[in-house]
Amino acid sequence: MAVPFPELDPYETLKIGKEATDQEIKKSYRKLCLIYHPDKLKDSDDVEESRLRFEQVQFAHSILSDEKKKRRYDQTGSLEEIGDAESDFDWFEYFSKIKTEITEESIKLDKISYQGSEDEEQDIIEAFVESDGDFLSLFETVPHTEITAEDESRVYQIVDKLVNEGVVENSTQWKAYQSKRKQLWSKFVKTQEKLVSKEAKEAEELKKEILKKNNKKSLDTEDDLRQLIQAKRESNLNSLIDSLEAKYGAKEKKSGKKRKHEQDIDEEEFAKIQARLDKNKNSSKRKEKEKSKK
Incomplete structure (x- = not known):
């Protein structure tokens, strides 16, 4: 079975240098596990991204904690050969096993000792x-x-x-x-609360839209959850495009059509959008130069 993340840099993923000791590798791995374990973010919209990062951390650690794999990677700079040498290894089963071993209860126990x-x-x-x-x-x-x-x-x-x-x-x-300890802490807490409240409100609105669309009363399947995550990502993408267009002066022609979702934008369309933003950005710069000359 091919390696799951062939382009991944194990050192960069674990945020360590190539001279890191076994103890430093273990320490960084443990810290990142606590940050990205899916159970810790089970109520977050970022749970899907967290799951991916968690698996990348597991994979990076499996390479750097194994003397032979680490030596092979250090010599070749490639993970492909490691995959060829372990063609029968089931990475999906490995990730599932690790996730089961690192449970919410084990995280609580680790907190007590940490x-x-x-x-x-x-x-x-x-x-x-x-x-x-x-x-x-x-x-x-x-x-x-x-x-x-x-x-x-x-x-x-x-x-x-x-x-x-x-x-x-x-x-x-x-x-x-x-x-200004009291004031700064209070401001920090309020900022975090607003952020959480905003994200929760957005998630609730998206949830209602999906329930209405599918004529359901609750999100009770993995597909439902996947739709919610996808809708959240599309919402973020639209906000990003709007902010970029506002920043660089891009103007959309009014039409009855809705903006296409993230999955509908192919490479050609993306290139056109990028070119349009660059054109407006350069135009703005030229106008600023002309004003400065006057």
Whole structure:
């Protein structure tokens, strides 16, 4: 059976360098599993994308954690030969098995052992340094952190201790957060709540449309869920095209036809859209130059 992601870079997928140790590979793999495991995002519109990323992480780890496969990839830079050597290997079964092994319960148990550990402290240090002391960004990168007052207080104490001990720099962003901690945290929470509320509202509206279209009372099959995900993606695509056209001055001719959905746009149509956007963009630039000359 051919490899599932022949163009994938295992190192890039696990966010590590080629000189990474076995321990570093394992650590990064574990962290990414917690972020992308489908069960963790079961109520999210991004569950399908999460499932794909989760499988890519599993595949990358299966290569880099196996000495022979890792050596073969390092020597050739290709995953095709690995697939040829394991033509009878069932990757679908492998992914299903891994997903079953990493359950919602195991994630909860991992959270208990992770929080307060040296691993968590090291992750906080790395994330804090990488973000130049942006405290709020820790809630997007450190595993198991949740946007709650309890977690804010707990992580704040850890960072404060690290700064006082000189482990991390007392950055400008950290000082700014300290001086207006209550206001900044409250603003951050409200922003996240609005984002979640907006996405939930959009999902509910799309759900109603699908139920009405199919004359159903509930989404009770995988096909129904797939329709909801597809509709959400199409909605996002239309919003993206609208924003691009507004930005570069593109104007659509009025017609009774609705814009085609994502799956209806072939390569030729996409090229035409891109050319039209580029043309308007260049036209805008020329007008700006002419104005500056005057």
